[in-house]
Amino acid sequence: xxxxxxxxxxxxxxxxxxxxxxxxxxxxxxxxxxxxxxxxxxxxxxxxxxxxxxxxxxxxxxxxxxxxxxxxxxxxxxxxxxxxxxxxxxxxxxxxxxxxxxxxxxxxxxxxxxxxxxxxxxxxxxxxxxxxxxxxxxxxxxxxxxxxxxxxxxxxxxxxxxxxxxxxxxxxxxxxxxxxxxxxxxxxxxxxxxxxxxxxxxxxxxxxxxxxxxxxxxxxxxxxxxxxxxxxxxxxxxxxxxxxxxxxxxxxxxxxxxxxxxxxxxxxxxxxxxxxxxxxxxxxxxxxxxxxxxxxxxxxxxxxxxxxxxxxxxxxxxxxxxxxxxxxxxxxxxxxxxxxxxxxxxxxxxxxxxxxxxxxxxxxxxxxxxxxxxxxxxxxxxxxxxxxxxxxxxxxxxxxxxxxxxxxxxxxxxxxxxxxxxxxxxxxxxxxxxxxxxxxxxxxxxxxxxxxxxxxxxxxxxxxxxxxxxxxxxxxxxxxxxxxxxxxxxxxxxxxxxxxxxxxxxxxxxxxxxxxxxxxxxxxxxxxxxxxxxxxxxxxxxxxxxxxxxxxxxxxxxxxxxxxxxxxxxxxxxxxxxxxxxxxxxxxxxxxxxxxxxxxxxxxxxxxxxxxxxxxxxxxxxx
Amino acid sequence: xxxxxxxxxxxxxxxxxxxxxxxxxxxxxxxxxxxxxxxxxxxxxxxxxxxxxxxxxxxxxxxxxxxxxxxxxxxxxxxxxxxxxxxxxxxxxxxxxxxxxxxxxxxxxxxxxxxxxxxxxxxxxxxxxxxxxxxxxxxxxxxxxxxxxxxxxxxxxxxxxxxxxxxxxxxxxxxxxxxxxxxxxxxxxxxxxxxxxxxxxxxxxxxxxxxxxxxxxxxxxxxxxxxxxxxxxxxxxxxxxxxxxxxxxxxxxxxxxxxxxxxxxxxxxxxxxxxxxxxxxxxxxxxxxxxxxxxxxxxxxxxxxxxxxxxxxxxxxxxxxxxxxxxxxxxxxxxxxxxxxxxxxxxxxxxx
Numbered sequence: 022x023x024x025x026x027x028x029x030x031x032x033x034x035x036x037x038x039x040x041x042x043x044x045x046x047x048x049x050x051x052x053x054x055x056x057x058x059x060x061x062x063x064x065x066x067x068x069x070x071x072x073x074x075x076x077x078x079x080x081x082x083x084x085x086x087x088x089x090x091x092x093x094x095x096x097x098x099x100x101x102x103x104x105x106x107x108x109x110x111x112x113x114x115x116x117x118x119x120x121x122x123x124x125x126x127x128x129x130x131x132x133x134x135x136x137x138x139x140x141x142x143x144x145x146x147x148x149x150x151x152x153x154x155x156x157x158x159x160x161x162x163x164x165x166x167x168x169x170x171x172x173x174x175x176x177x178x179x180x181x182x183x184x185x186x187x188x189x190x191x192x193x194x195x196x197x198x199x200x201x202x203x204x205x206x207x208x209x210x211x212x213x214x215x216x217x218x219x220x221x222x223x224x225x226x227x228x229x230x231x232x233x234x235x236x237x238x239x240x241x242x243x244x245x246x247x248x249x250x251x252x253x254x255x256x257x258x259x260x261x262x263x264x265x266x267x268x269x270x271x272x273x274x275x276x277x278x279x280x281x282x283x284x285x286x287x288x289x290x291x292x293x294x295x296x297x298x299x300x301x302x303x304x305x306x307x308x309x310x311x312x313x314x315x316x317x318x319x320x321x322x323x324x325x326x327x328x329x330x331x332x333x334x335x336x337x338x339x340x341x342x343x344x345x346x347x348x349x350x351x352x353x354x355x356x357x358x359x360x361x362x363x364x365x366x367x368x369x370x371x372x373x374x375x376x377x378x379x380x381x382x383x384x385x386x387x388x389x390x391x392x393x394x395x396x397x398x399x400x401x402x403x404x405x406x407x408x409x410x411x412x413x414x415x416x417x418x419x420x421x422x423x424x425x426x427x428x429x430x431x432x433x434x435x436x437x438x439x440x441x442x443x444x445x446x447x448x449x450x451x452x453x454x455x456x457x458x459x460x461x462x463x464x465x466x467x468x469x470x471x472x473x474x475x476x477x478x479x480x481x482x483x484x485x486x487x488x489x490x491x492x493x494x495x496x497x498x499x500x501x502x503x504x505x506x507x508x509x510x511x512x513x514x515x516x517x518x519x520x521x522x523x524x525x526x527x528x529x530x531x532x533x534x535x536x537x538x539x540x541x542x543x544x545x546x547x548x549x550x551x552x553x554x555x556x557x558x559x560x561x562x563x564x565x566x567x568x569x570x571x572x573x574x575x576x577x578x579x580x581x582x583x584x585x586x587x588x589x590x591x592x593x594x595x596x597x598x599x600x601x602x603x604x605x606x607x608x609x610x611x612x613x614x615x616x617x618x619x620x621x622x623x624x625x626x627x628x629x630x631x632x633x634x635x636x637x638x639x640x641x642x643x644x
Numbered sequence: 645x646x647x648x649x650x651x652x653x654x655x656x657x658x659x660x661x662x663x664x665x666x667x668x669x670x671x672x673x674x675x676x677x678x679x680x681x682x683x684x685x686x687x688x689x690x691x692x693x694x695x696x697x698x699x700x701x702x703x704x705x706x707x708x709x710x711x712x713x714x715x716x717x718x719x720x721x722x723x724x725x726x727x728x729x730x731x732x733x734x735x736x737x738x739x740x741x742x743x744x745x746x747x748x749x750x751x752x753x754x755x756x757x758x759x760x761x762x763x764x765x766x767x768x769x770x771x772x773x774x775x776x777x778x779x780x781x782x783x784x785x786x787x788x789x790x791x792x793x794x795x796x797x798x799x800x801x802x803x804x805x806x807x808x809x810x811x812x813x814x815x816x817x818x819x820x821x822x823x824x825x826x827x828x829x830x831x832x833x834x835x836x837x838x839x840x841x842x843x844x845x846x847x848x849x850x851x852x853x854x855x856x857x858x859x860x861x862x863x864x865x866x867x868x869x870x871x872x873x874x875x876x877x878x879x880x881x882x883x884x885x886x887x888x889x890x891x892x893x894x895x896x897x898x899x900x901x902x903x904x905x906x907x908x909x910x911x912x913x914x915x916x917x918x919x920x921x922x923x924x925x926x927x928x929x930x931x932x933x934x935x936x937x938x939x940x941x942x943x944x945x946x947x948x949x950x951x952x953x954x955x956x957x958x959x960x961x962x963x964x965x966x967x968x969x970x971x972x973x974x975x976x977x978x979x980x981x982x983x984x985x986x987x988x989x990x991x992x993x994x995x996x
Contacts, residue, residue: 188931272690272720273737274693274717275719275720275721275739277740287953316781316782316783317783320780321781323780325782446781446826446828491964492964497873562783580967580988581966582966625690626690627692628691
């Protein structure tokens with residue numbers, strides 16, 4: 022893996038040589054990669070985590086979302102497998118969407134949040150609630166969106182960042198961003214490794230076999246074909262490669278010598294034509310995922326492997342009927358192949374049609390209707406529907422605004438290749454398994470005024486035909502559509518922003534109350550905390566920025582009969598960032614953070630302790 | 645054998661009300677966990693630890709007795725227990741550890757935690773213990789049987805064997821190892837000569853031998869589950885009878901192609917096994933044997949089963965993510981006698 026870093030570092034040096042040529046600053050027009058995420062939001066709550074938070078967090082998606090969202094992350098320790106529970110749903114019911122493309126694994130149906138490096142994205146957004154009509158399988162509890170922006174202008178900036186932290190954690194990343202009136206180019210590489218050998222607090226054990234390293238590479242290109250008063254046409258290319266090599270650490274009761282390699286690449290090409298009446302977007306993408314699992318990290322001759330390759334093409338046609346009515350029709354075609362040690366050369370084709378209707382009835386009221394139908398080669402896919410509405414009441418002087426929203430949708434999660442075709446030791450896939458479906462509804466209220474927003478949402482989700490792997494009479498594990506669950510809960514959030522002279526204060530607090538029950542037993546689902554609270558405070562004075570992040574996680578049950586649980590915990594992190602402006606175009610940013618300040622001994626998964634107090638220092642040089 | 649007789653006496657007492665009161669000469673108890681059943685609970689799959697439950701008098705259960713006595717745990721995935729004298733050897737599969745306890749008090753006496761790699765089952769001859777090990781799951785060529793000196797509790801040698809050594813039985817000076825096949829499948833019984841600690845021969849049986857029983861007249865009965873459907877080469881279960889003198893199979897009975905039986909029991913001069921939620925019984929003479937056609941009891945969900953005297957002990961693992969149960973049926977009336985809550989994924993049943 023080290024050769025890759027060297028390679029990309031060299032690549033970047035070639036650009037820095039030209040750094041001084043274009044120092045003119047212009048405000049570029051930012052072109053987002055996923056227009057639907059911004060425009061089709063009726064009745065939905067979207068929280069965008071800013072670049073600022075991304076930069077000061079650990080580089081994994083787990084670290085970012087743990088402290089910035091209400092998603093509960095079940096993490097097998099730092100670097101280990103990490104899966105989300107969003108509104109009490111399971112890991113397969115949260116979609117991860119990269120520049121508009123659903124990334125969830127064809128094998129497991131989920132995304133390991135520790136295999137997503139957040140450093141190279143401009144926006145990370147959390148979209149709560151059902152989104153299967155637009156984003157497809159798995160957007161039941163919600164979805165997490167990773168986006169790269171493309172901008173034209175006259176810009177040339179470079180960033181190099183290095184970091185060092187406890188347990189011999191090393192980070193290095195570099196990014197270059199270059200744009201002209203017709204061109205955009207950015208490339209970034211992000212590498213991290215860690216011995217990750219922290220002590221288990223209150224024991225004489227430590228985290229053995231936990232070391233990991235990974236490299237993440239992005240390149241994004243935009244080219245403006247035409248920019249006239251009649252229409253704009255542009256071409257965009259997005260690429261991301263992630264290569265990870267990690268050992269799977271043991272637990273308090275078991276040692277481990279397992280290891281795991283991930284190799285994922287995603288490439289997306291887009292042709293966009295934007296007009297007054299008609300927008301057309303053609304997207305072609307290739308998504309490749311491969312894993313190799315080693316039983317014994319010291320003997321890598323033996324492993325099991327799985328790889329899948331997916332091609333997709335889709336076309337979105339958006340017709341602007343008048344300033345208040347918009348109709349979008351999309352057609353998409355996917356062809357997926359998967360092969361590996363336990364799946365023999367299987368393939369699937371998926372065709373889908375999506376219709377989105379958005380109507381702004383009055384200044385205050387808008388609604389949307391959305392529908393999706395798919396045809397899948399190996400099972401029947403349900404018809405999906407979503408309705409949403411927003412009603413805003415500004416006061417007479419426009420100093421504050423109340424918005425009421427309502428959304429209801431039917432969503433789904435398709436059986437994975439593992440569910441259908443797995444043929445491995447002690448387990449076999451079930452070709453007759455059906456998609457999981459959910460019906461859900463939510464209501465929300467947002468109050469916003471200068472410097473303050475509050476958000477309250479209540480939701481209800483009912484899922485049917487949940488796929489569970491259970492052993493049959495001869496002890497062979499196989500998936501069946503057995504469980505039904507219901508989820509309901511409340512989410513409350515506050516954001517406060519205040520400028521007093523040269524002091525800038527920000528505060529964010531969120532509380533989630535989650536009930537997620539198996540309908541057969543009435544028991545709370547495992548690893549779903551009933552309560553989660555996050556509170557973060559930040560203060561900026563001139564070049565000095567300080568912050569504190571706190572999170573409280575309620576206890577979680579670890580058995581389906583709710584007899585065993587992992588204790589609740591509070592973890593706090595503090596940090597300081599210094600922005601040292603060297604000259605007009607050269608900025609040095611130094612961030613130091615102390616995680617788990619109070620040395621709390623906590624677990625998100627039973628018998629897998631997390632690190633005690635630990636630090637991370639990062640230096641970023643922009644030029 | 646004395647323990648066994650006592651337990652049978654208990655069974656008679658509870659399952660039949662016709663017992664007499666004249667047999668009350670109980671010897672001094674050797675510990676709190678005497679005269680009952682020890683049941684292993686594997687524990688949760690990924691994290692946590694397995695436990696051992698003690699069932700006494702068919703109506704009471706004490707779960708996690710090791711924790712109660714020692715304030716510690718047995719490690720991840722408790723696979724099985726082997727016995728030698730007053731010692732019990734508790735095998736924790738993922739933790740690569742054997743905990744040696746006094747079988748009646750459950751006080752820890754020693755730990756064997758070096759040299760094991762994916763250990764499965766333990767059996768003792770004299771002062772030597774034999775432990776089957778799968779090694780790395782994806783490597784079919786690194787499986788072995790560890791030989792443990794029971795006076796020092798250390799591994800003295802490893803005997804390389806074919807893939808997937810599982811349960812063991814002892815007859816005379818020989819150890820018979822059923823190769824169920826680990827992460828793959830296998831179809832042999834290895835014979836280890838305890839005087840040389842070498843494999844003296846291997847005997848081919850049906851695919852996936854999962855349980856073995858000695859019949860007391862020099863035969864080893866081996867029940868094979870057959871290849872399950874998932875390997876793409878499904879084979880029928882089978883029952884093989886090995887003549888231990890000749891070291892060869894002299895009789896094989898085949899099941900239907902999709903039948904995969906397990907949990908062979910020879911008890912009360914009859915044969916029992918578990919198949920598709922049913923218990924099958926053949927009380928006919930072993931000389932004139934044929935596979936039974938119909939189950940005596942059906943609609944069960946047993947992960948493992950043991951027949952002792954007039955009782956059927958079945959462990960039900962439920963959804964494998966919550967506490968399981970022990971279901972006790974009267975073998976004569978086939979009625980449910982009692983159901984007791986055990987730990988997570990209850991598995992092996994031993995008389996103590």
